[in-house]
Structures are given as C-alpha cells and as structure tokens.
Amino acid sequence: MxxxxxxxxxxxxxxxxxxxxxxxxxxxxxxxxxxxxxxxxxxxxxxxxxxxxxxxxxxxxxxxxxxxxxxxxxxxxRLDRYAAALERLKAMGLLYPCICTRADIAASGSAPHGPSGAIYPGTCRGAAVDESGAAWRIDMAAAVARCGLLDWTDELAGVQRADPLAHGDVVLARKDAPASYHLAVTVDDAFQGVTHVVRGRDLFDATHVHRLLQCLLDLPMPIYRHHxxxxxxxxxxxxxxxxxxxxxxxxxxxxxxxxxxxxxxxxxxxxxxxxxxx
Missing domain, CATH: 3.40.50.620 (HUPs)
Incomplete structure (x- = not known):
C-alpha cells in the first residue's frame, strides 16, 4: 500500500x-x-x-x-460534494433542521457535557422547524443504530471502539458554513485517497464521529496517528x-x-x- x-x-x-x-x-x-x-x-x-x-x-x-x-x-x-453528501444523509432520514443557537444550548439545563463541550439536548429533533437559515444536525442515535459497532485504529493508541453518541447530534452544515469540519474532512480524505491521517491529539475524539460518517457514506477508513x-x-x-x-x-x-x-x-x-x- x-x-x-x-x-x-x-x-x-x-x-x-x-x-x-x-x-x-x-x-x-x-x-x-x-x-x-x-x-x-x-x-x-x-x-x-x-x-x-x-x-x-x-x-x-x-x-x-x-x-x-x-x-x-x-x-x-468542493461545496457541491459536501451538498451531495448532505442530501444522501437526508435521504436516509438521518438529518434534521435546527434553529437553536449556542446560547440556547448553553442556557439549557438539560444539556449534558461530552468531549467537545455541551451536548445538544435535541430540542429541534422531531419539531416543526423552518428550514430557511437552519443548521442541519445528524440524529446520532439513528445513525449509530444504522451502522452498529465500529472500530478504528490509531498507530499510537491502538484499536478504538467508536463512540459517536458521546458527541450528541452534531451540526453537519450551517447557512454560513455549508459543511462542518466533521463532514468536509471525512469526504475530502476519501476523495484524496488519504491512507494515514496524522494530526494532533486534540482531534482524537472527533475521529469517533468521522468513523461513523465513513460508514454512512460508504467511504474507506484511513489509519490514524494522533500525535x-x-x-x-x-x-x-x-x-x-x-x-x-x-x-x-x-x-x-x-x-x-x-x-x-x-x-x-x-x-x-x-x-x-x-x-x-x-
């Protein structure tokens, strides 16, 4: 290889x-x-x-x-590629529009904390929300149920069991950002044929979400090395x-x-x- x-x-x-x-x-x-x-x-x-x-x-x-x-x-x-990925996830019934702001989430007494801070409490999940100007979140529980248990490998830390649920329903797109870091980096690593992702340890936890997106979008899984x-x-x-x-x-x-x-x-x-x- x-x-x-x-x-x-x-x-x-x-x-x-x-x-x-x-x-x-x-x-x-x-x-x-x-x-x-x-x-x-x-x-x-x-x-x-x-x-x-x-x-x-x-x-x-x-x-x-x-x-x-x-x-x-x-x-x-590559905005068209990210849009196509979003449409594919929408067709699976895994995305929903959300109009909550960061301040709304921070003020919510029901928002637990995960690896990246406050976890979205699901306020807009299943609600009637105007899609105009809304962000798009992934229904993490539904996505995990679709893919089941997943593993990924870090050259320094060894084999890891993916735990995307710990991140909650993360945002995959906003009006001012047509793709989140999670979505864009996953799509682009596959497009460029990246076999080994070498990045800082601060992004270790994000890999759990990326592994799930790879499964949902039928993308190859690289080997990771979080230094x-x-x-x-x-x-x-x-x-x-x-x-x-x-x-x-x-x-x-x-x-x-x-x-x-x-x-x-x-x-x-x-x-x-x-x-x-x-």
Missing part, C-alpha cells in the same frame, strides 16, 4: 510552531515509506478565510523544507488565541526554517516551550 498523508490548515490566521510540528509529522510519515504528502486548504469559513493567509501557509511550509505532491486542494472548490501537542513552558497547548509565535515572525527574524524543522523532529524546541511526549 502506498501511504498518502495530508496537512490541512484553515487560512484563518498564521501558522505557529504547533502547526509546523503537525505538518512535519504528516510529511515525514509519508516520506519515510516512500509515500505522498498532500496539502489541503480548509477555506470554507468565508467570513474568516483570507487569501493572504493561504500565501503565508505556502511560504511557511516551503521555509520549513516541506514539499507536497500535486496541486493544493481548496475546500471552497502529542506542543506546549508552552507552563504546559498549555500552543494556540492562535493565546498569542503563540507565528512561523512568519520567526521567518522574518531570520530563523533557519530547515534547521527549525530538524529541531522539531528531534524534540529540540525554542526556549520557553515544552517538549512533546510522543
């Missing part, structure tokens, strides 16, 4: 060291076995995605010495909202990108950052 991996950032901001670490892990997983490494830009958030960030992503990856195979795939060019996250000296994961140093700023300071990439591979990080444990 020829290994195919991908790096799929969203152009809603500049890349930081955590992104670099993940891109290198994905790149090296493929290259180490003579496989292919792909670049996908997840730009369907029309209000936050910016062309200058796309250019910055390309420059940052080249600065790190990472090369990808083939053309860059833009999710904004540890880079942290700061206090053990907090690097994030845009916390002001993590960007690769652009390091590049502009004259840092050698290829040397930085080699340091990240070896677990040597700039002063002030922790060391990943896997």
């Amino acid at each position: 020829t290994i195919v991996t991908r790096f799929a950032p969203s152009p809603t901001g500049k890349l930081h060291l955590g992104h670099a670490f993940s891109a290198i892990r994905s790149h090296d997983r493929a290259r180490g076995d003579g496989g292919s490494f792909l670049l996908r830009i997840e730009d369907i958030d029309g209000t936050r995605s910016r062309p200058d960030h796309v250019a910055g992503i390309v420059q940052d990856l080249q600065w790190l010495g990472l090369e990808w195979d083939g053309d860059v795939l833009f999710q904004s060019s 540890a996250l880079l942290t700061d000296a206090d053990g907090r994961r690097l994030a845009k909202r916390d002001g993590a140093p960007t690769l652009t700023s390091l590049r502009e300071q004259g840092v050698d990108g290829r040397r930085l990439a080699d340091d990240l591979r070896a677990g040597r990080l700039p002063i002030g950052f922790g060391v990943p444990n896997a």
Whole structure:
C-alpha cells in the first residue's frame, strides 16, 4: 500500500510552531515509506478565510523544507460534494433542521457535557422547524443504530471502539458554513485517497464521529496517528488565541526554517516551550 498523508490548515490566521510540528509529522510519515504528502486548504469559513493567509501557509511550509505532491486542494472548490453528501444523509432520514443557537444550548439545563463541550439536548429533533437559515444536525442515535459497532485504529493508541453518541447530534452544515469540519474532512480524505491521517491529539475524539460518517457514506477508513501537542513552558497547548509565535515572525527574524524543522523532529524546541511526549 502506498501511504498518502495530508496537512490541512484553515487560512484563518498564521501558522505557529504547533502547526509546523503537525505538518512535519504528516510529511515525514509519508516520506519515510516512500509515500505522498498532500496539502489541503480548509477555506470554507468565508467570513474568516483570507487569501493572504493561504500565501503565508505556502511560504511557511516551503521555509520549513516541506514539499507536497500535486496541486493544493481548496475546500471552497468542493461545496457541491459536501451538498451531495448532505442530501444522501437526508435521504436516509438521518438529518434534521435546527434553529437553536449556542446560547440556547448553553442556557439549557438539560444539556449534558461530552468531549467537545455541551451536548445538544435535541430540542429541534422531531419539531416543526423552518428550514430557511437552519443548521442541519445528524440524529446520532439513528445513525449509530444504522451502522452498529465500529472500530478504528490509531498507530499510537491502538484499536478504538467508536463512540459517536458521546458527541450528541452534531451540526453537519450551517447557512454560513455549508459543511462542518466533521463532514468536509471525512469526504475530502476519501476523495484524496488519504491512507494515514496524522494530526494532533486534540482531534482524537472527533475521529469517533468521522468513523461513523465513513460508514454512512460508504467511504474507506484511513489509519490514524494522533500525535502529542506542543506546549508552552507552563504546559498549555500552543494556540492562535493565546498569542503563540507565528512561523512568519520567526521567518522574518531570520530563523533557519530547515534547521527549525530538524529541531522539531528531534524534540529540540525554542526556549520557553515544552517538549512533546510522543
């Protein structure tokens, strides 16, 4: 089997060291076995995605010495594929429109918590809802009943039993986002022939939902590898909202990108950052 991996950032901001670490892990997983490494830009958030960030992503990856195979795939060019997947799930009777806001869910005393926060309590399930402007949620219990028990494999954590019910009826599309991360990434990984998904441990739980969507849409199941996250000296994961140093700023300071990439591979990080444990 020829290994195919991908790096799929969203152009809603500049890349930081955590992104670099993940891109290198994905790149090296493929290259180490003579496989292919792909670049996908997840730009369907029309209000936050910016062309200058796309250019910055390309420059940052080249600065790190990472090369990808083939053309860059833009999710904004594949909206028809996501719409087709949604229509297929609707035809199965597995989706329902929902007009509840995040504030509505947060205010609901019946909303339990799961891996991703408050679980939707099903307020609109079975209700008469105007589809105009509504989000589309998956009836998770009905979907799980259709597919039964499912497993997936992580190269670091081993075989996992999928538990999508823990996430509740997640949103698969909204008026301002024609496909959720869950739906788009599942459809695109299959389209691009990705055999090994290498990404951060923060997305481990999301894989339970992706495994279910693969079953419902008759898509192949890749092997996963959820690596540890880079942290700061206090053990907090690097994030845009916390002001993590960007690769652009390091590049502009004259840092050698290829040397930085080699340091990240070896677990040597700039002063002030922790060391990943896997």
